[in-house]
Amino acid sequence: MKQLNWATLGCGVIANELAHALSKEGRTLYSVANRTHEKAVAFAQKYGISKVYDNIDDVFYDPDVDIIYISTPHNTHINYLRKALSNGKHVLCEKSITLNIAELDEAVSLAKENNVILAEAMTIYHMPVYKKLNEIIASGQLGRLNLIQVNFGSYKDYNMTNRFFSRKLAGGALLDIGVYSLSLIRWFFKETPTQVSSQVKYAPTGVDEQAGILLMNDAVEMATVTLSLHSKQPKRATLSFDKAYVEIFEYPRGMQATITYTEDGHKEVIDAGDTSDALYYEVRDMEKAVSSASSDEIETLMHCQYTYDVMKIMSDIRAEWGMKYPEEE
Template identity: 70%
Template sequence: MKDLRWATLGTGIIANQLAQALEARGQKIYSVANRTHSKGIEFAEKYGIEKVYNNIDDVFDDENVDIIYISTPHNTHIEYLRKALKAGKHVLCEKSITLNSEELDEAIELARENNVILAEAMTIFHMPIYKELNKIIESGKLGKLRLIQMNFGSFKEYDMTNRFFNRNLAGGALLDIGVYALSFVRWFMSSKPNEILSQVKYAETGVDEQASILLKNDEEEMATVILSLHAKQPKRATISFEKGYVEIYEYPRGQEAIITYVADDSKEIIKAGDTEKALQYEVADMEEAVAGAENNMHLDYTKDVMDIMTQLRNDWGMVYPEEEK
């Protein structure tokens, strides 16, 4: 496989993690695009990157760029996705990949038209622990899936100008942390949930500060999801089967699961992968996808999750400025 040249669009925390992940693989980011040119320069100097664009849009015209990693705020993603995909670039985009299903459908069609890979940077789809658990589940030793319970809560101070609560930056719990919980649910559920109920508590800015969600699919597998941006919760997942249940903490970048078998209450600890290598797993799978591997980026799951989040916000009547007609 040829060496692929990565460009980062954005210079925040995730861009730094991308640079470090590539370095750990013996690679280096090829170029940097950022709205604030001086920040792009600083980032390039930090990681020894050879190219910084004077204009952020110049990255799309650079014939040497193979993959663009987009890590700007949610509400800017579709603008950059349109430009990158039309330019024939493969794209790995931070979650949430778009604001809603309509935007994602447009991006998927552009990727198809231009024969490029589009993917959301969802760690859950790439951590080895989840691939290992799938093997155990497929063996049948746990029986059928019945219920998934998800928690994700952060305590953010009530600064209504920051991205967590700012409606103009597509803030809110669902797009920021709910996307992890829902992606986890979709990974283990046999099919997309088609029955969805929820409650929501709003922040002063009109974005979702807290939510509880109930899901059920055609197989009658069920899930509960509890989210908050102003109440700390453990990042805990429990997956209940007929013959046992699985517990995972810190599930966005999980590396260990505990299986309890209900027949004798015995426990089995499953370890796979390394939390610190989460971005390396994403990079590896993305490069394999570009080389021709099929569905290892799980865009179908991304689409299902976006459909769920879009339905939830429609039920709540919550829209962002970009969505107002």
């Protein structure tokens, strides 16, 4: 397989993790782009990256770039996606991939027109423990899935100028942490939810600080989600089947699941992967997808339809709330 050249657009925490992920195979990022040139230079020096762009847009026109990883705030994604996809670059984009389903529709169309892959960097779709659980579920030993319960609560300081509560930076619980919960649900549901209802508590800035969501699909699989940006709760997922239930803690980058069997209460612990390698698993699957000529294999690796389904759910929820970001007004 040809070694692919990765460029990072952004120099934050995720970009650092991306650099470490490539280093596991003795590789470095090909190039770095950032709005603040000095930060890009410092990032390049830290990781031995040879190419830094004077202008952030230069990354889109570099013929030697194969894949761009976008890790900027999600309200900036669509503008970068337009440029990257239009210039024939494959893109792995941080969650949430866009602000809304209309933006994602546009980006998907551009990817198809230019015969490139657009995928969301959703850890859940790549962690080995979830692939292992799907094998166990498919075997039938757990029975039918009935209910999923998902919690994600962070305690962020009540500072209305930070990105979590900022409308200008598309803050709020749903796009920042809810995307993980809904992605986990979509991973295990046989079909996308067709019935969704929700409640919301707003922060003083007008973004969603706290939310509760109920979902059900046509297979009558049900789920509940509880989110908060100002009230700590465990990142816990519980999946209830006819013959067992499964518990996963720290599920955004889960590496262990415990199965408790209903009949006799015995437990089985599933260990697969490592939390610290989350970006490595994403990179590996993305490179396999880029090197594949099969649309089915690409979907199996990157789960772009799941990304679309989750974005549709989040867009519909916000439409029901009447909550818009400045770019949508």
